[in-house]
Amino acid sequence: METTTKLLFAMGVSLPTVVQAGWWEDIDISLDGFVRPEIAIRTTSGENPYNQRGNIFNGQPVERTSFTTTDTVTRGLPQADNEFNLTILRGKAALNARLTGNLRFIAEVRGIYDIDEYDNYTLDDAPGTNPAGTLQRRPNLFEYRVSSDGGALQAREAPMALELTGRDYMVDLPKFFLDYNVGSLNLRVGNQQIAWGQSLFFRVLDVPNGLDLRRHSLLDYVPEEFSDKRVPSPAIRASYMLGSWELDGFVQHFRPTIYSNPNTPYNAIASQFTVHDLYGEVDDEVNYGLRVRGPLGPFNLQLMAARRYAPDGTFRWTQSGVDRSLTGAPGDMTGPLMAQTAFERDPTGVVSAQEWFHYAGLSRLDAIDGLNASINEFPAAQMLGAAPVQDEMGARLTLDTFFQASGGLRGHIAREYHRENVFGAGLSYVFRGEAGSIFDQLITNIEVQYAQDRTFTNVSLSRDYIVEDEWTAALVFEKYQKFSYQFPATYFVLQWLHKSESDLFGRKLEGMGGSAERAARDASDPSNANYVAFAFQQPFPNLIWRVDFAALYDVEGGLLLQPAVRWTLSREFSMELFYNYLEGDLGSKNPNYNAISTVDYADELGIRAT
Template identity: 50%
Template sequence: MSSKMPAIRVIAAAAMMMAAHAALAQDAVDQSGDGSTSSGGFFSDFDFSWGGFIRPELAITLGGENPNNQRGNPFNGVTVARQPGVPQPVDALGGLLPPFSVPAVGLGDNVTRPVTPANNFFNLHLLRLELEGAMKFTPSLKLVGRLRAVFDPGNYSEFDPQSVVNGATGGISGGDPALYGGDPNYFEYQVAGLKRPNPLEAAGPNYLVYFPALFLDYQEGPLNIRVGNQQIAWGQALFFRVLDVVNGLDLRRHLILDSAQEEFADERVPSLALRVNYQFTDEILADAFVQKFQPTIYGNPNTQYNVIPAQFTVHDQYGAVNDKLSYGIRFKGNFGQWGAQAIFVSRYNPDGVFRWTASGVNKNLPNNNPFGLTLNTLYSGIGGLPSTGDILAQTPFEASPGGVYSSQEWFTYASMVRLNGLTGLNAAINEFAPATSQLLASPVDNFADAARQLDTFFIAGGDGLRGHIAREYFREYNIGGGVSYVVEGEPGSLLDQLIINLESTYTPDRRFTNPSLSRDYIKTGNLVSALVMEKYQRFSNSIPATYMVFQYMHRTKDDIFGRSLKGYGGSVNNVSTGASGGSDYVVFAFQQPFPQAIWRIDFAGLYDVNGGLLLQPGIRWKPTGSVTADINYTYINGKVHGNPNDNAISTLGFADEITFRVGYQF
């Protein structure tokens, strides 16, 4: 309870602060009756306005549990046979055979992952408060601010790290204790060495308060300058981010599963920036920015929308680049029915890339199994010899519960997150030698030998092994452009006023996470293109026009989430084969308001041509000017056809849900 009370105080303080600003302004001046104020003398142009809303949000799960969390792991409570192998077998003539090519007869066992499965009714229940205000000081200068506060009480089927503590390996040792050592932390973004990775943000395990916008806005003729915390959104695509490359995404609250037609309005990570717009003519605009680099924020382990498996500890290296700048420029012009734009952006890719890293956890293998006992005998830590804990600390693994328990679990999760379980094993061995070779680990060249080696070391770990990965960031250059055309057809026809947009971005030498998690990242050029067609069409004189949009996206080297296609195609029984030909996605969406705008029907659908489907129908009810209620159903099917690990949508399969939002505006 103590961790939740500060959230209530912070939200209340934020509300009182904004209310106090309004009260002071209104005490000093006459009421204008329209929510704004002004005063005489030096501040004759001063004006203040503010408003906001409060909204509870609920998501009821219709799918399974999140497999990326400890209590959603499909191997919980399931007994799996483990078959170890001989590290360096010898044939009948005394010759050496390939490592782990021969089973260690009689040393196999059965393991049951010792975590109680979750049984959640809710995927989400949080309270959101937003306050927005503007202070105009002169006709040219104003201060714009938006404060967002969210509170999530938890009360899901949460994972308790103490539940897996045992006498052989103790508890989970590595990583930030705020993320891995206690109850789930829903909102704090933790980076070693940085007290506040996001400058204008206050967060705790159950609350988050920050400014999506807080900037000075100066407008003088064709010149507009904005200085402060802000978001920059370029491009026209819905669901897709083609030219929208400036800001990363904040995935802590509801992943990307809010109403699709809100176009990432809640997800873009704000950043301290200078933005300058100049309108050369009525047709030509230049838009340039320089901003402090802020990364994409993934959900913390064991939170409802976490996407990084909790068997792995992440070491975020943002502290090494938190003082770096991104910058870019866009030119945009409209020429009758035609439009064109071009961008150049130099940025640190906010998504980052991942690789194996040394765990730094000095914990010996347990003696409760023959492999651990043998290795502890070889490396006793006596007489100048290292201990197995000393050696393990130099590898990407720690002997702790809550990790991977079997080769079946290893290959299942490798394919789920689009990695290669075989090359991933070899990279962990080769890049951390000689420590790994001291433990008798050896690279292998086939699935069967890899499975036996993995089971050998999971048995040696007593309760399996936890993996450690680092997240790094690199500069890249995005070169993009687009053209648009407004069709003029028969008035009232489907073609009349149809807007056609084509957008493309090319990134030379973009770095991707290697499916092996090697420090040798994939470095290749990547082209992302989208065709967007949108229009308003009136089908009846009795109801307002329908807004419709159709889109097609092609990506040459990655999927819609930015993952290399080389990690596609794996399964529990096969390593990833990769996908060729790029990835392709189709979107259709519409929005249909009804008279007086009391009701509105929304629909958005995303189809991955390799077998994934996301559908999101919704209804909005606005009975008064201050009350709005939304219901959205998010249907996700990553198994329409083929291997689910050949499409991007299956990653979100756990988030099949119904979302309710009821907001009060003031």
Template identity: 40%
Template sequence: MKKKSSAMRMVASMTATGALIGLVVPALAIDFTISGFIQHQIAVKLSDKENENNQSGDPYNGKQVPLEPMGLDLSSLAAVNNLLTGLSLPPLSSVTNPLFGQAVSIPPTGYRDVASPTNDFNHFMTRLEVNMGAMIDANWSASLTMRAVYEWNPYHDVSDVNFYETQFRDGGGGTPLEYADKNFMIDFPVAKINFTSGPLVVQVGNQVIAWGEAVFFRVMDVPNGLDLRRHLILDPALEEFSDKRVPGLGIRASYQVTPDWEVEAFIQKFEPTIYPNPSTPYNIIPDQFTLHERYKGIADDVWNVGGRIRGQLGNLGLQFFAVSRHNPDGAIRWTKSGVNKDISPLLPGSGAVAAETPFERDEARGVKSQEEWFHYAGNVRLNGVTALNSAVDDFQPATGSLTAYNVGDSQSLAAAELDTFFWLSGGLRGHIERVFPYENVFGASINYVFDGEPGSFLEQLITRVEFSYTPNKVFTAPSLSKGFQVEDEWAAAAVVEKWYRWSEDFPAAYLVAQYLYKSAGDIFGRSLDGFGGTDGGPPGKGLEDYHAVAFAGFQPSPSLEWRFEWAVLYDLRGGFYVQPGVRWKPDDKWQVDLHASVFAGDRDNYNALSTLDFADEVSLRVTYQF
């Protein structure tokens, strides 16, 4: 009832506002403009591979994985069961199950009794966006954008699919001006008053701040986080996250000091990056772990501040910025489960102790074996051995009371300890939390426009270098330890872009090539120290740095009715993200976009892009503009 009343209050407020505008407009003669679009988006899977981060995509579903509790190979008990069956005698489980429950299986196995439905669609959404502007006088204006999306929910997982509700607010919204339910959300990404007086421009209200121009990469684009609920990062790369930035309430002001130099500053309420929910097509956190968002009541009343200086010296452009912020992507670590449930049928009364550890007994959908544990640790670039040690050491004395111990660097001891607890419990769910550390980011960019011979490739060729420096940046540690991982990070992007006419019969094509470097994290902000693990093998030893290159662009047709696009990202450790596309715009009302997203490569846990190799798809967008 609370959500319904919230929605009704929003509708009533909008109705009252519309009535008020109707009364005020004739009196003040405000010049109103209104435009917008309605759009349908469909993404069809290109493979039968399901998202492994969801229950239905777990590769261990339906498998009897042998366990070795305390490092003991008890597989011979299977032969005893076979013998008893051949003699028409009851199996060993007929004795152990009444005593210990079905979780403590004989012989020990980690069986995931979870269905694996298949899906044909990743995305099936309808979107309405209305942009309203009001010119009050020569100095004052207002801007309002209303966005409403509805997900038709053709995706199947073993749990209810909740596309949009978040943990951040009581109404489920991701920002203060958003209302969200499982299948739809409505928000106002822009709701601001603008003041202009000569060289001064001030914007007050809900808004996004877009800095930097790199495709795929975010080197200077640091004021806002990203909303990844709708289509992850799979929209056309040339749109540069234009629909992804999370808006925030704030004040942004710029002043044109001279015709060539501008100063800008902002103060904005901190809003975190919004990850896709479990059981949704693009979920990126394995669903055997419960994520607790430490935002509400903790980081929901903090503010970011920053500024930049931009100038032009002939063909040379300069830009310098500094931002003091809470990292919107956050950092993740183990946290207490708070769930009072006995860790095992063999340990009655252990629930209160287990609640003080990061683990909860979950026989239905928890991790079932050390094989599954190490597989997922490698997938998400964590260290399965040190993650176990952190879960033990950071939650003493509770973990010690359950006889858990630090295994040092030994994977075999870790496997034995894990299998012991997975056998005793029948499956464990891990609990993790995301917090938003404070940091300072400093950076600059330099761009130069070449004056080449008319018609030559150098004519109006633009080169640009963007770089940023974050001292003491806080990363999720590959061990998920409470202390996190702290490193200085450098990020840089070298960009070359050009409008080039290949033929007199075609308009100029837009071409852009880029190189990215990061010293401590990958393109998704994960610590490089967790890279390199192999499935079933030892944890990875990490990478020294991250390198990637990209090439993107588009070629319009002679009539401009068609536009052929491409974007390719190559992780130099072996991963590809290829995104070809075509756009058809027959008139000023209709537009159809068709593009594919394909991930490929080798050395999976050495490159960053293999994280998304489940997301191969073809995406269609049909838009009607008004």
């Protein structure tokens, strides 16, 4: 019996069980689970430019002009040639146990193993390299490493709740809580995800949890929204019904958004940077919030307020702490000074002014102001001969002078976290029209978020962060429409998002428009950001097949299209096939004006068999 149960459980078969003896007679336990491979096959030759072996300057001769001489440098790393963006085996098991009439225990264990079929970067690719930090030395797919309490770089795994990770595997408990329900009160205590928003791409009122981007970044199967991305956290959540109105509040342990590590398939932080994550300074802090929602005449209204640490964090220059001389030449005693700058001599860093300007643009940073901040805020840099510059020519001469002397400089940045107050309001209305018309039962939602004193990464990476209020607003139309008696109704959703200060990924708009030819400050930055999303689902008559389609358009010139097919052969087996088409260079504007261009290397065919 035990062997049979384990086999059925591994196959994903639900096993409701009711024990009929003694005081156990009210216990009802159900088990469910699945195992599935998930792969994403590359359909483009472009590699991830944020990784060492995807750097567009690899193998490309670039002229450098310093204050004293002109030379040509070729970044010596081999270019990767990947066939896959994703090759993981995922399993999940869920337990739902009714302990009493009012109390349930809900748990979910998730296991992920990456087969690691990637053309990976190794230290041998760059002779002479010896970068500080374990994450810079070998691709690490799952460990989230932060600085130790003493400040040692990437010295410990972050104390993530109920999670065990290694270089190529991850096991966690995204759900592990008690659910108590009596009368109008519902109480959940334990590790959990809190979903306050239901959207395809946009998060306006969905503020409690950060996102986990270690697996498939934001390019997963769109109909699942953020259900697999929200970072779980120990929390107490309580909701109470007052007539037709609901009060919903939470207190949770703060956990940040988890970015992909350097040189992994979907990494979005240029690998010429070394990140000192200072999560340890706030890992005992809590977030809390309250939401109220209910009917108001013909409308449904919701109001929310939260006091939280912004999960994405901010970035700034920080001392490298690496005692390695500027030139590496015998007798060069500049190591202690270099340790007090934001740089580390290493060939996996930036090697030319052209590369510096290009990657500042990709990162939505300002190439000139970024150089000046790394000089003005570090006296040791000035003692090494660096001086603030006034224009692009001065910046290029200064950069190439130091790159010629060093052979390459890695930038060191710190990730910090800041408190903010977030307020939101939502209003929904269901239109009544002629039966069967496009307007009948059309649901309209308006959501607005106001973030007070939000802290943004300065486009210069200065420690003088930008602190401004930000408005975010969304307009959403959704509807089920019957087009044929033979086919089930088609679901449509159309969304518009507006942000006043940052792009879809939270990057300040002042950093938009930079390129290898100019700094962002010499470009005309957009005054706001706007996005349009559209999606539909069409089940077939036998419900075995379903066609999905999703699109995201950045009005500054970026587009994501995801057509998909879902095949449900039986209760035990299903498959999804979807394609991510990304275009970040629509229209006449520089691609660094839009958010989609950040991932437009990742055209891919996704396959999941569950």
